[in-house]
Amino acid sequence: MSLTPFSRWPEAFTERYREAGYWLGKPLNHMLEEQARSQPDAIAVVCGSRQLSYAELDAASSHFAQWLANHGLGQGDRALVQLGNQAELYIVFFALLKAGIVPVNALFSHNRIELRAYAAQVRPRLLIASRVHALFAGDAFLEELIELVPELDTLLLHDDDHPGQRLANWFTPAPATCAFAPTPADEVAFFQLSGGSTGTPKLIPRTHDDYYYSVRRSVELCGFDRQTRYLCALPAAHNFPLSSPGALGVFVAGGQVVLAPDPGPASCFPLIARHRVNVTALVPSALSMWLQAAPDHPDELASLRLLQVGGARLPEAVARRVPQALGCRLQQVFGMAEGLVNYTRLDDDDEHTYLTQGLPMSPDDEVRVVDRQGNLLPAGQVGALMTRGPYTIRGYFQSPEYNAHAFDAEGFYRSGDLVRQREDGYLEVVGRIKDQINRGGEKIAAEEVENLLMAHPDVTQAALVSMPDAAMGEKSCAFIVSRDPALRGIALRKFLRSLGLADYKLPDRFERLDALPMTAVGKVDKNRLRHHIAEQLTVTE
Incomplete structure (x- = not known):
């Protein structure tokens, strides 16, 4: 029986994806353990004045997983996590993977409505949050969550005054009194968040197999390696800076993640200069701020080689300004937490780089562009995007009625995007169908x-x-x-x-x-x- 019931891929697709080498049967924490073994002293994460090597990140997450297991938490349990752009987020993420606890990672900008909705859906036994967030500055909201979810019996808070609740205390060595293990690779590893068009947030169940493939393939297409110095300026728990290729892609490649508190030029430009950052990712609104500030800071951006832009359509005129203004290559990214990710390729010509939002990254990404009646449209015509593939989900968590509309009988996901597909497969995003x-x-x-x-x-x-x-x-x-x-x-x-x-x-x-x-x-x-x-x-x- 599945530890977390979810809509699985049909067996024929499962066999095909395994035979193609997309699904390796390995848990997501495998990427960290590989780097800790092969280059333990290499720096994995830079957060302010702190640096964590791969060995330290692996050890801290293993210690935390052991404490959780000793506390009676493990496979079958779920966690609600809300941390900002801080090293603790990655320690917690890998620890929960190792312990087999399935988390939902709320963004730091989320508030009472979102957190209550996530808690009501996943029924967590474990909450990990920060006293820095206004919701957790006192205990009123903690009591509210416990009333909503009585099974919530473990509360851990960054910067808490109580030693037993202080998150950092759980990163220290623990006696190995209870065994722990990740969920099987074909089971849910964690929940991503949907931007959904309805009032109830939808949770996206991502398995180790499908998400690990998405990250590995992204690394291949984006050229990440051990020399990659990636600035995480967007909210670190978001799908884009987590996996496209994001921080997880850096960990697969053995590079270094530098955390920024926000995507503003005042925060990011000095970090780029200090740590010789060569890759980062932005949304168009943040890019506009960078383009405005860049003329006054040419030396600080000298190391930057690749800028990824996604999250919203990038106007052509703005896209064409990137190489000259920032001195780096532009890569457009169009993806969704539900799965499908498109990249312009690093060797694309100007027309594809500036006018399209990329090409699906997997040979087994299936894309359909359809009219209102669901009829396939020829290349060049605008229609609704539908997709399925080895890393695109087959259904939202505990949402049968919504799934009946979001997925067709063949398992194609209706993304809600209006797109135009060129003859060569590249997509141009035109707008949204959903009320979003x-x-x-x-x-x-x-x-x-x-x-x-x-x-x-x-x-x-x-x-x-x-x-x-x-x-x-x-x-x-x-x-x-x-x-x-x-x-x-x-x-x-x-x-x-x-x-x-x-x-x-x-x-x-x-x-x-x-x-x-x-x-x-x-x-x-x-x-x-x-x-x-x-x-x-x-x-x-």
Whole structure:
């Protein structure tokens, strides 16, 4: 019986992926153990003034796994983790893999609503968080989580005053009183997070086999090796800087991860210079800040050789500025936590590098572009993206009703992206089908924010739509119908914060209407609202 029930690949596909060498039957922690054996003294992680060698990272994670096993935690248990861009995140990640405990790694920007939703789904026995986060500055939210999930019996916090709860104390040597082992390679290793278009966050079960292949193939295509010095400037738990190739790709290749607290030039440029960083990854909004700041810091960027950009569509004009402004090669990345990853290749010509979002990375990635009726479209026409392959999931965790719409009968995943596929297989991302806003790479489900706005006693109708923004790509505008003519956006933002909504999901702008426009079938006409706000922005420019 599966330790964590999930939608498996059919046996014929499983056999094919194993025979092709994609699935090795090895746990994800194998990558760390290989480097600890072959180059134990090489530096794996740089975090501020601290450095961890591969041997130290391996040892600390093994100590932690042993303490967890001694504490009665292991295969069949789950964990909720929320840590920022700090070395502890990788120690915890590998420790949980070694102990067979399946985690969901919340982003540090997530707040009460997201953490409650994740906890309700995975029913964790273990919570790992940081006192630096406002939610955990006191114990009120801890008590709230325990009330929600009574089986939550182990709380470990970075920078906690209590020795028994202090996370770092669990990284020290432990007596080997209980055995521990990772989950089997074809079982769930951890949960990734979906950007989903509905109000309930969806969890993505990733197995050791499928995720390890995704990372290894990414390393091959992106040329990572022992000389790679990778700056992790985006949220470290996010799929892009974790696996495309990200930090895990660095660990597979034997390079070095340098952690930055945020992607701003003031934080990143000095780190690039100090540690001779040669690769990093950004979303378009952060790239815009780098391009603006770069002329004043030419020497600090001298070591940079490759910049990956993903998370949102990169305008061609911005893409073409990268080599001259930053002195490095651009690689576009279009991927999803559910699986499919596309890269422009390092030897691509300018047209493919600047005008496309890449080519699927695996020979067994199957891509379909279809119309609204599901009919295949010829190359060059815009349609909905569907995909399946050796590292694309076959279903979300405990979401049978949603899976019935997100996957077709053949196991193809409906990503919600509108794309154009060229004759040579390269994809151009045109937009989104789902009611979702891509705010500088952070995905916002409109339905979630709308439902919370409707909880305000004076709001009778609410609709959240995207509006164009030069820096972020998209921002959000909330259209409100209210019984109180004095209700203002500042009060609504305060209300949403009080409910625990993450700051990046707060509407950037509020517009009052007497009534929301409706379509012929009685749905809110969001196309008219988008057109309305675009016109408003044009007038005010």
